Amino acid sequence: MLKQNKFVSAISIIGTALAIMMVMVIIVTDQIKTNNIAPEINRNNSFYLKYHIEKSKEEENSYSSGCVTYNVYKNYLSDVKSYDMATLFTPVWSDEKYIIHVNESKIRRFEPVRLCDADYWKVMSFDFVEGRPFNQIEFNDGLNNAVLSERLAKELFGKESALDKTVYIFKQLYKVIGVVKDVSQTFEFAYSEVWAPYTTVPNFEEEGYHAIYVIDDKDKRSLFYEEMRDVERKYNANEDWNLTLQGPYNHRLQMGASYSNVKPEFVLIILKYVFIIAILLVIPAINLSSFSISAVKKRTEEIGIRKAFGARNKSILLQVLYENLFTAIIGGFIGLILSYFTVIWLKEWLFNVTTGDSIPLVAFVSPAVFLYVFLVCVLLNLISSIVPAYKASKMNIVLSLNQK
Amino acid sequence: MSIIKLEGIAKIYRTKEVETLALENVNLEVAKGEFISVMGPSGCGKSTLLNIIGLLDEPTSGKVCIDETETENMKDAELANFRNKTLGFVFQSFHLVNSLNVLDNVELPLLYRKHVKNRTEKAKAVLERVGLSHRMKHFPSQLSGGQCQRVAIARALIGNPKIILADEPTGNLDSKMGAEIIELLHELNNEGTTIVMVTHDEHIAKTTRRIIRFFDGRRIE
Numbered sequence: 001m002l003k004q005n006k007f008v009s010a011i012s013i014i015g016t017a018l019a020i021m022m023v024m025v026i027i028v029t030d031q032i033k034t035n036n037i038a039p040e041i042n043r044n045n046s047f048y049l050k051y052h053i054e055k056s057k058e059e060e061n062s063y064s065s066g067c068v069t070y071n072v073y074k075n076y077l078s079d080v081k082s083y084d085m086a087t088l089f090t091p092v093w094s095d096e097k098y099i100i101h102v103n104e105s106k107i108r109r110f111e112p113v114r115l116c117d118a119d120y121w122k123v124m125s126f127d128f129v130e131g132r133p134f135n136q137i138e139f140n141d142g143l144n145n146a147v148l149s150e151r152l153a154k155e156l157f158g159k160e161s162a163l164d165k166t167v168y169i170f171k172q173l174y175k176v177i178g179v180v181k182d183v184s185q186t187f188e189f190a191y192s193e194v195w196a197p198y199t200t201v202p203n204f205e206e207e208g209y210h211a212i213y214v215i216d217d218k219d220k221r222s223l224f225y226e227e228m229r230d231v232e233r234k235y236n237a238n239e240d241w242n243l244t245l246q247g248p249y250n251h252r253l254q255m256g257a258s259y260s261n262v263k264p265e266f267v268l269i270i271l272k273y274v275f276i277i278a279i280l281l282v283i284p285a286i287n288l289s290s291f292s293i294s295a296v297k298k299r300t301e302e303i304g305i306r307k308a309f310g311a312r313n314k315s316i317l318l319q320v321l322y323e324n325l326f327t328a329i330i331g332g333f334i335g336l337i338l339s340y341f342t343v344i345w346l347k348e349w350l351f352n353v354t355t356g357d358s359i360p361l362v363a364f365v366s367p368a369v370f371l372y373v374f375l376v377c378v379l380l381n382l383i384s385s386i387v388p389a390y391k392a393s394k395m396n397i398v399l400s401l402n403q404k
Numbered sequence: 405m406s407i408i409k410l411e412g413i414a415k416i417y418r419t420k421e422v423e424t425l426a427l428e429n430v431n432l433e434v435a436k437g438e439f440i441s442v443m444g445p446s447g448c449g450k451s452t453l454l455n456i457i458g459l460l461d462e463p464t465s466g467k468v469c470i471d472e473t474e475t476e477n478m479k480d481a482e483l484a485n486f487r488n489k490t491l492g493f494v495f496q497s498f499h500l501v502n503s504l505n506v507l508d509n510v511e512l513p514l515l516y517r518k519h520v521k522n523r524t525e526k527a528k529a530v531l532e533r534v535g536l537s538h539r540m541k542h543f544p545s546q547l548s549g550g551q552c553q554r555v556a557i558a559r560a561l562i563g564n565p566k567i568i569l570a571d572e573p574t575g576n577l578d579s580k581m582g583a584e585i586i587e588l589l590h591e592l593n594n595e596g597t598t599i600v601m602v603t604h605d606e607h608i609a610k611t612t613r614r615i616i617r618f619f620d621g622r623r624i625e
Contacts, residue, residue, distance in 0.1 A: 301499065302501050302503075304499070305499050305500075305501055305512070306501075306512065306516075307484070308458070308460055308487065308493055308499075309487070309488060309493070309512055309513040309516065309559070309563075310484050310485065310487055310488025310489075310513055310515075310516035310517065310563075311484060311515075311516050312480055312481050312484040312485075312516070313480045313484075314480075314481070315484075315516060396461075397455075397460040397461070398455050398460050398461050401460075401495070401499055
């Protein structure tokens, strides 16, 4: 078939290769978002409390939703004990108040700032180019210490070391005590350009926060959830509002929690994922099937000749399936190579990863993942060629010989 | 002894609108080692008869016995195996596989035979026999009509069939090439191969031992 129908074969191979490449890229993207990768090295053991909803006890339709309030954290979540590590931090906002500048004469700029506690540096694992993170004492004392990304440090201070230099953040002077390697925006909870203790911000009690709880021991988790429900009960007994915590969710589930007042559905998230992958594999399979039918039609005479000289129906069936398998294998390997190059060349666009980033992208295009995708693709390819192969095997010899 | 025996063969082609009687109550016996010509006007059922003898098509009714084997209840695998070992075909329009070279085309029947050694050597030997050993690596599109028909004869020969069925083997050739092909078929017949040939050419038919004639699906002579 490869020789006889070069165009059809090329289309089949390219179709298979592109399908495999797209699925591989989706899987790599998913792995980057869900695996334990520095700085977010505790994803698999983390439970995320991003939002909660407060409903008025007096007015039925009155409610507010949003990030975790400092009041809930300080006065209620402090009762939760069943975890190994926990951190409280703000989402990254590039608000007007986060104007960063070195001195009055320099151009003012907006940069993403994340406010966090001292344990944030334990839950995350940043790669410090120089300096260190702020510690618990500095945090408690509200010392104006800041950590910058390598990119921002270079932009602000050029080739000079940024350590002990001062920058204006929120119109306050901060001392740079550390510089970390740039973090991709793919890391929702680690990404920022500036990190500072939330205790240094006036009215930090009014900020909205996210909390991450790291629980290594699986047995602790049910107790942890029980304590979270206790938090809700205690809050509801003391306050004018009824509290519903959105979570805490595991890492995959929190990815679906994009809105503060919508509960993520695990099944829907998985279904969406499976649906996308299925579409990416099934559509090429349907196309390949029609290509295969047209390829078989072009070979009607050959099939007649082979049957006249002793080929059984089964031999013809197997030949067509084998030829399709062959194109699937070639397409599969081209797809694997394309996956490598796509992941490497398009990493900035696909994953928001900068060229200096140390994410082991290629490692995610693993043989095991490839094997699974490849097997599914081969299977679909075989299914797509069963109908044309069966039709070919059942062709009437005389009619086949008389068709050109 | 008859190597081909047809009894009461009828073939009707049915479509939704129309029924066409291609063969009607045909009886025929061909002795082992015979070379017969089948003649008649276009559409009289000659090729249908050859297809039925070659087990490429089933009769609507009647019995086909080839080499003392009843073929009526044979399944696909048995039919394929029987065709492969007993019958060789030469077609008017050659029916070579264009994507295969001459050697691969000739080897094709042996691909469907188990435990065949020296396939390529055998193919080379039959190509030598038909005078095409110098064209083994050529493709059908690079050959003349006469050369293509020689390749087709080599392909029919390679499995040492007892019967060769030739459907207008000279129909697409000029008279000189046609004569060469008929000479080759006579050689094969002299070596003991039974040949049934459909032809329109009275002159060629007369070179064979027996002529049977058809008209409107019936044997008239």
